[in-house]
Amino acid sequence: MIENYNDIAITDTRRKILNIIDKTLIAMDPENAIKNFIEKNNIKFDSKRIFLIGFGKAAFKMYSGIRPFILKDLVYASIIVPDDEKTNDYNELRILRGTHPFTGDLSVSSSISMLSGLKNLNENDLVIVLISGGGSSLFEIPEDGINIDDIKNISKTMMDKGCDIYELNMVRSMLSKVKGGKLATMLYPARVISFIISDVKNDDLSIIASGPLTRIDYRIEDLMETIKKYLGNDERIKMYRNIDDIYFNNVKQYIILKNRDFLDYIYSNINDDAVNLGSNFSGNVEDLSLILHNILKNIYSSKRKPFYFMLGGETTVDVKGHGSGGRNQELVLRFMKNSSNSEVYTIASFGTDGIDGVSPAAGGIVDSDHEIDNINEYLNRNDSYNLLIKNHGAIITGRTGNNVSDIIIGLYYNK
Amino acid sequence: MIENYNDIAITDTRRKILNIIDKTLIAMDPENAIKNFIEKNNIKFDSKRIFLIGFGKAAFKMYSGIRPFILKDLVYASIIVPDDEKTNDYNELRILRGTHPFTGDLSVSSSISMLSGLKNLNENDLVIVLISGGGSSLFEIPEDGINIDDIKNISKTMMDKGCDIYELNMVRSMLSKVKGGKLATMLYPARVISFIISDVKNDDLSIIASGPLTRIDYRIEDLMETIKKYLGNDERIKMYRNIDDIYFNNVKQYIILKNRDFLDYIYSNINDDAVNLGSNFSGNVEDLSLILHNILKNIYSSKRKPFYFMLGGETTVDVKGHGSGGRNQELVLRFMKNSSNSEVYTIASFGTDGIDGVSPAAGGIVDSDHEIDNINEYLNRNDSYNLLIKNHGAIITGRTGNNVSDIIIGLYYNK
Numbered sequence: 001m002i003e004n005y006n007d008i009a010i011t012d013t014r015r016k017i018l019n020i021i022d023k024t025l026i027a028m029d030p031e032n033a034i035k036n037f038i039e040k041n042n043i044k045f046d047s048k049r050i051f052l053i054g055f056g057k058a059a060f061k062m063y064s065g066i067r068p069f070i071l072k073d074l075v076y077a078s079i080i081v082p083d084d085e086k087t088n089d090y091n092e093l094r095i096l097r098g099t100h101p102f103t104g105d106l107s108v109s110s111s112i113s114m115l116s117g118l119k120n121l122n123e124n125d126l127v128i129v130l131i132s133g134g135g136s137s138l139f140e141i142p143e144d145g146i147n148i149d150d151i152k153n154i155s156k157t158m159m160d161k162g163c164d165i166y167e168l169n170m171v172r173s174m175l176s177k178v179k180g181g182k183l184a185t186m187l188y189p190a191r192v193i194s195f196i197i198s199d200v201k202n203d204d205l206s207i208i209a210s211g212p213l214t215r216i217d218y219r220i221e222d223l224m225e226t227i228k229k230y231l232g233n234d235e236r237i238k239m240y241r242n243i244d245d246i247y248f249n250n251v252k253q254y255i256i257l258k259n260r261d262f263l264d265y266i267y268s269n270i271n272d273d274a275v276n277l278g279s280n281f282s283g284n285v286e287d288l289s290l291i292l293h294n295i296l297k298n299i300y301s302s303k304r305k306p307f308y309f310m311l312g313g314e315t316t317v318d319v320k321g322h323g324s325g326g327r328n329q330e331l332v333l334r335f336m337k338n339s340s341n342s343e344v345y346t347i348a349s350f351g352t353d354g355i356d357g358v359s360p361a362a363g364g365i366v367d368s369d370h371e372i373d374n375i376n377e378y379l380n381r382n383d384s385y386n387l388l389i390k391n392h393g394a395i396i397t398g399r400t401g402n403n404v405s406d407i408i409i410g411l412y413y414n415k
Numbered sequence: 416m417i418e419n420y421n422d423i424a425i426t427d428t429r430r431k432i433l434n435i436i437d438k439t440l441i442a443m444d445p446e447n448a449i450k451n452f453i454e455k456n457n458i459k460f461d462s463k464r465i466f467l468i469g470f471g472k473a474a475f476k477m478y479s480g481i482r483p484f485i486l487k488d489l490v491y492a493s494i495i496v497p498d499d500e501k502t503n504d505y506n507e508l509r510i511l512r513g514t515h516p517f518t519g520d521l522s523v524s525s526s527i528s529m530l531s532g533l534k535n536l537n538e539n540d541l542v543i544v545l546i547s548g549g550g551s552s553l554f555e556i557p558e559d560g561i562n563i564d565d566i567k568n569i570s571k572t573m574m575d576k577g578c579d580i581y582e583l584n585m586v587r588s589m590l591s592k593v594k595g596g597k598l599a600t601m602l603y604p605a606r607v608i609s610f611i612i613s614d615v616k617n618d619d620l621s622i623i624a625s626g627p628l629t630r631i632d633y634r635i636e637d638l639m640e641t642i643k644k645y646l647g648n649d650e651r652i653k654m655y656r657n658i659d660d661i662y663f664n665n666v667k668q669y670i671i672l673k674n675r676d677f678l679d680y681i682y683s684n685i686n687d688d689a690v691n692l693g694s695n696f697s698g699n700v701e702d703l704s705l706i707l708h709n710i711l712k713n714i715y716s717s718k719r720k721p722f723y724f725m726l727g728g729e730t731t732v733d734v735k736g737h738g739s740g741g742r743n744q745e746l747v748l749r750f751m752k753n754s755s756n757s758e759v760y761t762i763a764s765f766g767t768d769g770i771d772g773v774s775p776a777a778g779g780i781v782d783s784d785h786e787i788d789n790i791n792e793y794l795n796r797n798d799s800y801n802l803l804i805k806n807h808g809a810i811i812t813g814r815t816g817n818n819v820s821d822i823i824i825g826l827y828y829n830k
Contacts, residue, residue, distance in 0.1 A: 201720075202688065202720060264683075267691070268679075273617065273693055273694065273695050274693055275691070275692050275693045276682070276690070276691040276693070277690050277692075277714060278688055278689055278690045278691070278718075278722060279688065280688050280718045280720060280722070281717045281718060282717060282718070282719065283716070283717045283719075287716075287717070288717055291713045291714075291716055291717050294709060294710075294713045295709075295710050295713045295714060298706045298709045298710045298713075299692065299706075299710060301698070301702075301706055302696045302697060302698045302702070302703055302706050302728070303693075303695045303696060303697070303728075304697065304698075305616075305617060305695060307693060307695075313717070313718075
């Protein structure tokens with residue numbers, strides 16, 4: 001999967017880390033993941049009329065994995081993937097395109113078109129829904145009286161004012177016809193089985209692709225308070241519908257792959273002393289680099305021997321410049337910038353979808369034996385890619401067709 | 416396994432942690448561990464004359480697990496276990512007793528007696544050696560010209576002067592007829608298969624029970640320097656024999672269970688966000704309690720949600736008083752003592768052999784909702800057990816017949 005392996009595998013430790021990253025991306029491929037999950041949990045698809053819809057970066061690979069189990073009774077299949085996602089042809093599969101990270105008209109037209117194939121569903125029908133990261137922007141149909149630009153502007157206003165994902169998700173599910181459990185109302189009374197790849201903190205079903213099949217219980221007061229806080233008295237967001245339980249009775253949702261699965265696979269493939277810090281790391285990338293130094297220094301002070309470490313999650317970057325780069329590439333450079341002479345390390349950080357921010361790279365790798373100069377200068381321009389590519393430090397995989405947010409892996413000790 | 420469960424399971428989180436500890440002690444039982452290892456690795460015992468010797472806290476349970484695989488061709492079996500270790504009767508097994516943690520005459524006489532059954536070994540014979548923690552003191556025969564009190568005094572002098580385990584091990588293997596690979600010379604030319612449960616940092620074969628079957632390459636200069644550093648010009652330690660490779664050609668050593676296995680089992684049984692800090696933690700117990708606070712605070716500052724944590728290893732305690740307690744019980748009390756009001760936690764620490772220091776307990780459990788007073792007073796007397804037992808905090812299992820050193824497990828977040 002790593003396209004520029006020879007350029008960046010310049011030490012034994014780098015080779016070991018890059019080999020494990022490669023091996024993990026292959027083992028955790030969505031096609032394998034959904035197949036293994038179905039077999040392991042002995043999931044049956046007993047219906048004469050099976051419909052399939054899907055949206056997100058992993059939709060195509062998830063479809064490839066489930067296809068053999070359902071083809072016999074499949075009457076309709078359509079997915080929405082990012083415009084530059086690699087796919088190949090299955091005659092029966094309608095592949096539609098959408099935009100990511102920001103939704104737009106293409107996503108809306110594709111969403112309407114995808115749903116149009118789900119006609120006259122009855123209780124004997126089975127609808128399979130493949131959900132993965134990126135689904136929030138790829139799968140979107142505004143509520144009546146709202147247009148897609150309203151949704152884009154409201155989202156941007158809230159994010160610029162530093163809202164958290166729960167506040168954003170609450171408002172977006174008001175503005176959308178398909179989020180916050182509303183898709184479930186469209187599929188009723190058919191049985192629904194949803195397979196989900198989680199790219200969000202704590203694998204919260206109401207947040208992944210904005211929970212199209214997940215009932216969200218908002219208190220009206222919280223909703224009004226959030227609107228007022230970020231949007232003043234915005235007239236457009238006045239509708240609120242509590243969805244009846246009946247729409248969720250026939251809905252089963254399975255998370256088939258998450259950040260922790262990547263970490264556990266990496267951990268079990270490292271035959272050295274290893275520290276698995278788990279998933280759900282978040283916050284600003286500069287803060288995390290400092291936090292990571294503190295954690296590793298303290299661990300070393302007791303272990304007193306080199307150890308591998310791994311953790312997962314998703315940080316945020318203060319975007320000030322117009323360079324090419326991303327949070328993962330910034331993290332490794334900031335880790336180097338914030339390191340002391342006594343610290344000996346190799347650290348890699350990558351997006352499991354293969355795309356780190358606005359750059360051709362999936363992430364970056366650096367080590368204390370190969371110091372990099374002018375880090376601050378490039379960070380100030382958010383140009384981490386252009387510094388790393390010149391220093392054997394950019395990890396390039398291309399789109400992986402997967403997405404469980406980011407993974408950090410390294411080796412650490414003190415002289 | 417936990418005998419006083421009802422007294423200490425006083426919160427939901429404590430119940431979850433104690434249940435996992437109980438489940439882990441059962442799953443990791445040496446009898447299961449050796450059986451699973453033999454089956455998983457398809458190990459064959461093809462010899463008409465099988466001899467078995469074993470020493471350490473887990474020797475009896477390891478024997479119970481291997482017995483069905485070898486009984487048919489078993490011609491001799493004898494083990495040495497601590498004087499208060501629970502065993503029951505197998506007609507064919509000679510159970511001998513030794514002393515722990517300090518060696519002595521009983522260990523020496525039992526070691527001579529155990530080896531006496533290994534007569535006229537030839538290359539078609541197979542000798543199985545079961546090695547586990549405590550073996551250093553239970554299995555000991557002094558070199559000619561050295562008596563057991565010499566070994567005890569020299570060990571005590573070195574430990575009191577703060578030597579590390581490698582220095583101690585180097586000198587002890589000079590003084591012993593059976594350590595530092597010398598047992599291998601006694602078993603030659605028979606084939607030897609050794610099954611080992613590791614209770615030491617980094618699972619170093621030369622250190623577990625002082626490496627009876629492990630060739631140790633000492634540089635004479637290092638040995639002389641160590642003797643001079645701790646023992647002046649001690650005449651008794653002058654012999655040094657480099658053991659020829661030939662004695663190790665037929666020796667296979669398998670580590671069947673180690674600290675990390677306990678942690679991995681606990682990690683996979685916690686269906687919440689979990690941090691596995693791994694094994695090999697060491698150093699003074701007060702230092703580790705402070706280090707642990709630093710690590711957990713930093714992790715929380717990025718995760719911002721409660722998480723379980725686990726780690727393993729072995730700390731040291733400054734023994735000043737004559738109270739009843741141990742390093743695990745001190746750790747949880749020191750963790751409480753060093754916590755701030757914003758920290759919400761439950762923490763348990765226990766010795767996997769069921770014996771924490773000089774006390775009836777395996778370890779201790781405390782939580783931030785049940786503050787304990789007068790901690791310093793009891794710590795100054797090294798009397799942690801008597802404080803914990805009064806505060807629903809002593810974990811009592813009795814000897815477990817296992818030993819992979821200590822495990823710490825808890826839940827942590829900040830208000």
